[in-house]
Amino acid sequence: MATDIKDTAHAVDAAAVMRLLPARPRVLALGEPTHGEDTLLDLRNELFRQLVEEGYRTITIESDCMAGLAVDEYVTSGTGTLDEVMEHGFSHDWGASVANRELVRWMRAHNEGRPESERVRFAGFDGPLEITAAASPRQALTALHDYLVARVDADLLPCTADTLDRLLGADDGWTEPAAMMDPSRSVGQSAEAGRLRLLADDLVALLDAQTPHLITTGPREDLDRARLYGRTAVGLLRYHHWMADPSPARMTRLVGLRDQMMAHNLLALAERGPVFVHAHNSHLQREKSSMRMGPMRPEWWSAGALVSAALGEEYAFVATALGTIRHQGVDTPPPDTVEGLLYALPEDRYVIDAGRLAAALGDTRPGPRVSPWFGYAPFDPAHLADSDGIVFVKDVPQVQ
Template identity: 80%
Template sequence: MATDIKDAVHTVDAAAVMRLFTGRPRLLALGEPTHGEGALLDTRNELFRQLVEQEGYRTIALESDCMTGLIVDDYVTSGAGTLDEVMEHGFSHDWGAFEGNRELVRWMRAHNTGLPTSERLRFAGIDGPLEITGAASPRQALTALHGYLAARVDADLLPCTAETLDRLLGADDRWTDPAAMRDPARSVGQSAEAGQLRPLTDDLAALLDAQTPYLITATSQDGWDRARLYARTAAGLLRYHHWMADTSPARMTRLMGVRDQMMAHNLLALVGRGPALVNAHNSHLQREKSSMRMGTVRVEWWSAGALVGTRLGKEYAFVATALGTIPHQGVDTPPPDTVEGLLYALPEDRYVIDSSQLATALGDTRPALRVSPWFGYAPFDPAHLARIDGMVFVRGVPQT
């Protein structure tokens, strides 16, 4: 069996990844089983550089706040701000502190220097302005959308004034109260003001669509694209806050689903830019339902990858990443009957795996599901093997 498995593994490079597909996918999703580990980020960065240089990829999208991601995009395309400022303010979840992300942004800026606008690399965040402790106020996205329209269309077409939005939004800390994540009664998401904001947001988004030909001419494609980002982010945040105030048993299922819906909408918006590499947790990019256990309750929802893959078909590709060891988190040598254990027994540190060849090599053997001793790492589920386009395996991360 070992010889057969060796036939399924290849050197980690862009050429090996592209051989997994019959054509170049418009969205190539590279998953990861945990966040922030340097070996995974280095592998991602190396693959992205090769995809840019050899395959014409022009965008990288990360599981980070789509609004703050505009700061990163401005820096890599035009040099706005400083690298330190961008890493501090351009990423959510404190991921600007990861050296691999810093190196990615530095390289993209250097690559773009001197290139025509049409050839410059782009950066995007695909997550909503969401943290584990809660969600941002819709103020930034909603006022940016209103401001974009107010500066360019007849005031009589606007559904409300900026002052009305400001009054309905109120203080931002009403929206960002971390206690609302555990106590629906603390959420303002189903208040009378929030109820008025939702149709106003819908009307602003409809006005943006209705004025598309004029707005793109008056501003630019990029300007209109950003306004669309503001519109879908404002609507998504209001929807998320609405369900934060929900008291039904489906509350967490809805919240998880809204988050991945927001990711899916942001991914679909990238399609027109040309081929893009997307890097996020495996659970957000897989074609199967995602799940997590919260106490005694198992919560399931459709991932962003499942939603996008259904829309794009073969133009969406998902390459999962599996990992052998994370010594500093107590994730030691994987059991030999798991997918990670079978790959860990091979001699090299990194591989691209042809999942169909691996499935053939395994035959009727059903690998066991690895059990993680650390909540921050999710092992690869062998039941998903038939629904991935390939796999990257990293043997381990250095002890820190």
């Protein structure tokens, strides 16, 4: 058995990952079981540098899609400074990560002097939101409106900028922290919010209807960005609507809507070429995702499940599993878990052929590992068939 398992393991590099797949996928997703560990992000960076040689030109991470536009401007054209984009171009405090800073620095250096077709691109694919809080839709709505004002007949616009501004009101109404726990504190189902949802729908419909004209008015990049504004505005308004919902399905709707926004952004990025995606395993797996939130355990279809349904074999998912995070109380895994079996192998890192591992295990499936720390989600052995591969990292040390 141990020999069979060892035969499924290979040194971690992009070539080993690609050998697991029947063809180069349009979206190659690498998950992680915990956030905030630069050891895992350094590994992601190394794989991306190698994947660029395989034809991948875009990396996208679990960060605000609107803020990420500034990072992409910096790495492609040098707009701004590294310090500025690290401070303002990321959500979830990702900008403080040394590994993320190194990724952005390398991308800028790689692009220097290269033709546009060879440049690498950065994107966030998350919405401007957390699980239970969301930004005001002002930035996305007004940017979409401004784009259309400059390019289409004024009579076709469903409203003026002043109307949008009046309906949006103060941004702190949208970002009210108490709405996380108390739906009655959300403005998402107010009369103004309802009117804004209709106007956002009309603006996106106008953008779509005017596409033949709009592609003649400037770079295709400008139209793609306007579509991002439209997706974000509609998604945020929908999210706010359900934040105000007091029903038991509230959290299930919210986590599902977040991943739906992620999926739409991934599919749009995939239209311009192969994309390397990095996010939590739960956002990228094909099986249903779930999360313990106090007494609730909502289940939803992840962005990966939605993109896989749309792209079929052009979507690939490689999960990351790990042995220890001792500084978080995650010690040596029990030997009867997937992590325990892999931890017994001699090297520190492996790419595992998940299908061959499942075959080597036969009917004897390992038990699920239980994490003593809420911030780490162990690999679910029931998901072996869901993954195209597994990257295993034996030990995640504390990085100062």
